[in-house]
Amino acid sequence: MKKFIPLLVLLLGTLYLGSKLLPQRSTSEFNLAGFGDLPVLVNGRMKPMDTVARNSLLLFQGRQSVSTAAGVKTTHNAWLLDVFFNSPVADSYRVFEIVHPDVLALFELKAEDGDGKKRFSYSDLTKKIPELEKQIKLARPIESALRTPFQRAVVQLYGALVQYQQLKHTLSPPTSDDYLAEVLRFQKLIPEGVAAVRAKQANQPHDEAIAKTMIEFGQRYLFMSEVTSYLAIPPPNNVADDTAWVTTGASLLGAFQRGSVDSSVLAYAGLGHAWRLNQPEQFNKIIELYSAQINPRFGERIQKADAEARFNAAEPFYASMTLYVFAFLLAIFSWLKWPEVLGRSAFFLTGLAWIATTAGIAVRMWLEGRPPVTNLYSSALFVGWGSVGLCLLLEAIYKNAVGSVTAGLIGFATLLVAHHLSLAGDTLEMMRAVLDSNFWLATHVVIVTIGYSATYLAGALAMVYIVRGLFTRSLDASTADSINRMVYGILCFATLFSFAGTVLGGIWADQSWGRFWGWDPKENGALIIVLWNALILHARWGGLVKARGLMALAVFGNVVTSWSWFGTNMLGVGLHSYGFTDSGFMALSTFIVSQLAFIALAVVPLSKWRSFSATQTGNAVTPSVPAAPPRAPARS
Incomplete structure (x- = not known):
């Protein structure tokens, strides 16, 4: 019976992910999902x-x-x-x-x-x-x-x-009691009102009341156009340029020249009227008609906006966080009981979470038309994705749940970091001009980020080694040797990718700014990662450190990488500075302190480690089990 538990866990995890893809049931009679699909242009991006x-x-x-x-x-x-x-x-x-x-x-x-x-x-x-x-x-x-x-x-x-x-101020003046009636009145007055205003300006006979009303309309809509930056009104049918999108206020001002109110403005006015008067049938009809009007005009971009709304509702990264937590717990429990059953269950859940993250990153790439890493938010997603992918490979090789535990830890942590980064605003923002190169985003940025992933993975594996060795009796010599080899192999991988990515970054910098290296803080941070990983490898090759020393150095690699990834952005100087934030500084400081605490644990005398004795053999140490005395030589 126990052998079916991993399959049952896999089935439950799959059903959970599948439920996220189903349309959410709404208790409202209003077609809120349809409204959520309507496009608006913000900072150059249709969303x-x-x-x-x-x-x-x-x-x-x-x-x-x-x-x-x-x-x-x-x-x-x-x-x-x-x-x-x-x-x-x-x-x-x-x-x-x-x-x-x-x-x-x-x-x-x-x-x-x-x-x-x-x-x-x-x-x-x-x-x-x-x-x-x-x-x-x-x-x-x-x-x-x-x-x-x-x-x-x-x-x-x-x-x-x-x-x-x-x-x-995006779709209507907030002080309007009946915006639809206001717009219809404005539309009716346009011919006579424009004539009255022109006559007034030319000191010709005119209807003062109508001229005054039109001037008030103009001032009202001018204020609307100046307050908001949300471009909700698409251009006329024969125009496809994004620069022709305008605010509602600007469109209403344009009615003075056009002689009529844009149909999109009228549609939104009717939508607001139906919403305020609780008329779901009218609301839904307007959504249907307006969507049918604009969808054919913008083709794939409307499809992407619709897909983005579905993507938002599915929340694949939050679903992955949940799966990573359960995978982590199952892997931990596998060290206590049912190692094969719970270990496989954890592996399956980790794989599901990784697939969900992969799908989420792929959708983001399609929406942006860019490689996977374009900003700090996407870098957090990709760092976690890369680390978990390597963890799955390690778990498939060693089958000792260490890969699953580490995957759950890193996967959840990086998605949590991504969540907090998303609080700053749009995570699919338009690219800065200097970064607007798919080739370099797909090479330098991706390769450097894989280097981050591997360095963090080595540090996380080292933390697992320290905790299991110091606080439990579960780290036997075989497992210790396995983790030792994992950390070493991952560090070699990290050094290669960090070095290659840094060199490619220098070439990109030469093309963008006319110099290969400028001692920019971000450049220095990337170099420090390469040097630190090289230092660890040489310390191991030269016999300067053994198992615990290797783990302590690998944990400090987390500090070095975090400084390069986030710390340099907070300095307020350099070409890669994105600004100082209190929350970011506190989070980074707390993380660094936690890593220093792990390093302190790593250097606790071996006699205090529950899993080991004080005797070391090579790069590993023997379990704390009394050794059998050597046999006496046979008498001849």
Whole structure:
């Protein structure tokens, strides 16, 4: 019976992943998924409304789930519809997270106010926004790295509030009580109103009331166009250029010249009217008609936007995190009981998680039309993917659950890092000009990132060795020797890829900036990884370190790699600097301290290790089992 457990675990894991691919059931009569598929152009990229909603909530509060003021859970798309069309209700959602006590004090709020979890509504913050603006004026002239934690928190909150205002002005004026009626009235007045305004400007006889009304419309829509950067109105049918996408306000201003309101503006006005009046049939009909109007015009790009919305709903990386946790636990338990059964179960779950991550990365590559690594977020995904892939190979060779344990650890950790990086905004952002080269992204960046993966894997294997050897009796001589060989082999692999990637980076730098090497912090970090891995290998070859020394040096490789990967980005200098963040600095510092703690454990006297005696033989050490005394020579 036990032999079927791995297959049962595999089946359950597959069903779990399959459930993520099924369309989510909605309790709403409104076609919220259809609304989430509608395209909008943001920072040069066409994305679905679904992504706009999710990314905005992540930026505001660090999570995608949202509840009404009454505490009733709702969807991200329903929240976005309220932001677009029902401002009073939107302002009551508690979606702005404030953690810093001084920022709370600035707004005269307490941590237990709001929803009780340090999340507050726009209405809670409105009265003190002038005070926030005063603090912003003081903080802005200061470089990011030199700002106090309070100033960084103020800047972050202000940025969230600015984006919230942009969203509110994307499809309608937030102060409009009946936007559809307003737009229809504007459309009706355009011929007569434009004539009245022109006559007024020429000091000709005109209807002053109509001219005044049209000027007020113009001022209203001009403000809308200046506040938001979300381009929701596509160009006319005969134009395919992205630069022809405009904001709703700009489109309404263009109606003065065109003589009519754009059909997309009218569609969104009708959508908002149906949403506010709770008319799901009308809402769904408009979604159907508008989608049929724009989908044929943009072909593959609309298909990608639709696929992105489905990808968001499937959440393959969060599903992988769950599978990695269970794989890690099964692998740990396999060292205690049923090693073959639980070990195979862990291996199968790890493989499923890796396949889900692979699929997620492949979809992102298709959506972007780029190689797998284009920013810090995607680098975290790829580092984990590469490490887990190597772990699966090690587990297939050694079958001792060490590969599965390490895969679960690294897979979960890197996806957790990716999650926190996603809080900064769009993870499929347009490329910086200097990075806009698929060849170098596919060579230098990918190869260097594989070097990161391998170096982290060597460090993680070393941590497993240290913990098992020091705190348990499960690390026998055979397993110790296996891990020793794993670490050595992975370090050789890491050195090769780190070196090759660094050289390719120099060639790219020569083509981009006219020099092979400029002692940029990121370049130095890449070089340090190569030198550190080479140092470890030479220390082993020269007999300067044995098993525990090798493990300690491999763990410090995690510190070196983390500094190159993240630390150099926080310096505020160099061509690869992406800005200092409090949370990033604290996370990096905590990680470095944890690795130093593992190194300290590695140098604990061998007599204190539960799995070993104080006697060493070669690169491994013998188990703490009394050795049989040598036989006396036979008498002749």
